Amino acid sequence: MIERLIKFSLQNRFLVLLMAGGLFVWGIYSVRTSKIDAIPDLSENQVIVFTEWMGRSPQIIEDQITYPLVTNLQGLPQVKYVRGTSMFGMSFVYVIFNDDTDVYWARERVLERLNYAARLLPSGVSPTLGPDGTGVGHILWYTLDAPGMDLGEQRAVQDWYVKFGLQNVPGVAEIASFGGFQKQYQVTLDPNKLMYYGLSVPQVIGAIRANNNEAGGRKFELSGIGYIIKTTGYLQSIEQIGNIPLKTLSSVPVRVADVATVQMTGETRLGIFDLNGAGEAVGGIVVMRYGENADEVITNVKKKMEEVARGLPEGVKFNIVYDRSGLIQESVASISHTLVEEMLVVSLVVILFLLHWRSAISIVIQIPITIATSFILLNAFDISSNIMSLTGIALAIGVIVDNGIIMAENAYKNLAIRQAELTAQRDSQSLTDQATHASQPKPNGQVRQPVTPQSTGSYGNERT
Structure with missing residues (x-):
């Protein structure tokens, strides 16, 4: 099988060069x-x-x-x-x-x-x-640098403006908010007052829930004009919650404010987010979707941040705490620099030891073609270009060059043996042809005698 492949490659050199060029172009695209x-x-x-x-x-x-x-x-x-x-x-x-x-x-x-x-x-x-992200999907962390703004307002800006803007970036699975206070209406009941008025906790909850609602009516026409009836009952302030009636005693309504304290406060927290020991901060984590290009997603998120920053309150800006793009660029640059160095060193060593520029070029050309073909396989198996994969390619350069040198030396050895055989065969054939030519008859019928070597004695010319 290998002999047939080598024979086919030698007989179709142009086709082999064309395939190699196609693989190289495809690899560059990969x-x-x-x-x-x-x-x-x-x-x-x-x-x-x-x-x-x-x-x-x-x-x-x-x-x-x-x-x-x-x-x-x-x-x-x-x-x-x-x-x-x-x-x-x-x-x-x-x-x-x-x-x-x-x-x-x-x-x-x-x-x-x-x-x-x-x-x-x-x-x-x-x-x-x-979210449809992986364990290494946290590609970027940021905080809001908002001097003079309390943590509740910062969290509101993060949850209701920044988060919705960054979630539209392709490849982002989730923007996880952290830090600050999530604002909420808090109703603190007084058990003594509940007992005095004969109320229970479920009754208070049911009354507040029933009054925080909006009901739709229907459309009716009057004097040729159509009217749509609806009731707007969403609670919008602390006073509205406090004025919700719970029951009536002696024609006097008992309100929520009579049995509880209503206030605007933050949701109970299980922890805080501290930035560099300088105090609490509010921000978000960009979670990348499964199978996306991390470097491309980070670049798109940063571009989107520039657009979102135009709508932030005055004095508020983004502060990037963790950015994986720096590690990505340094890793890829380091591996790329190593690949270039290896290619140059290997080329120099091959030229010095083989002392034959055609053989050296044939070995050196294998390096970029093989590396480009490796990226075709990486994309085919959905493997990203990371520290592990690029390091493996860098280590494989030695194997590539070693195989090339072995094949070149083996080819030279076999060519030398074949050349010696052909030379010996040619010399033997030449002697045979000379002998045959010498034994052929002359035109007058005489036979040409083969020439015998002569030697000269010490005392003159004598035939021995």
Whole structure:
């Protein structure tokens, strides 16, 4: 098989050169379109199910949420195993699929099973899927540099403006907000006043929920004019919540303000985000979608930040805390510099040791063609250009050159042996032809005698 391939290559040199040129051009295109990242994605193919039930202890979360979800998600196809974690007010279930399973197909299967498992959970609990990102998807962290603005206002700007703007960038799975206070209306009940007025906590909750609603009517015509009837009942201030009636005693309404204190405050936090020991900060984490080009996504996010920054309040700007693009560029530049150095050193060594420029060129040309072809295979198997893959290519240059040198030396050896055989055969054939020519008859019928060597004696010319 190898002999046939070598014979075919020697007989069709132009075709071989054309194929090599095509592979090189295809490889250059693959280099330009290859996904670039600093570190390889070795995380498992997983789908995260997140459930929130605030105020409950980890044991209750484990018994009523995590355990039912884990037992129902174990029967999914192509699932390796299911892991569950319970903590105060939250449950995380990690569904690990086989490595060759499409992540979006896996998410669809999990959603189908969650529709069935939701009936086993407490009322009001709704499990959701985590973002379609990987364990190394946190590609950029940023904070808002907003002097003079309190943490609640910064978090509002982040949640209601910045987050929506950056989520539109292609390749971004989620903008996870952190830090600050999430504003909310807080109603603090006085148990003594509730007992005095004969009220319960569910009655207060039901009254507030019923009054924070909007009802639609219908359209009717009067004097040729159409009117649409609706009632606007959304609560918009602390005073409106305090004036909600709960019950009537002796024709006097009992309001929420009579049994509770209503105030605007922040949601209860389990931790804070501190930046370099200088105090709390508000910001977000850009989570990259599965299988995207990290370098390209970071570049697009930075461009979008410039657009979003135009609409920020005066004095507010972005402060990038973690940016993987710097590590990506340094890693790729380092490996690229190493590849160039290896190609130059190898070329010089080959030329000095072989002392034959045609052989040296044939070996050196193999290096860029082989490297370009390697990127074709990287793209085919959806492997990004990272530290691991580029280092492997750099280490393989020695094998490429070694094979080229061995093949060149082997070719020279076989050519030398064949040349010696041809030379010996040619000399033997020449002597045979001379002998045959000498033994042929002359035109007058005499036979030409073969010439015998003569020697000269010490005392004169004598035939020996």
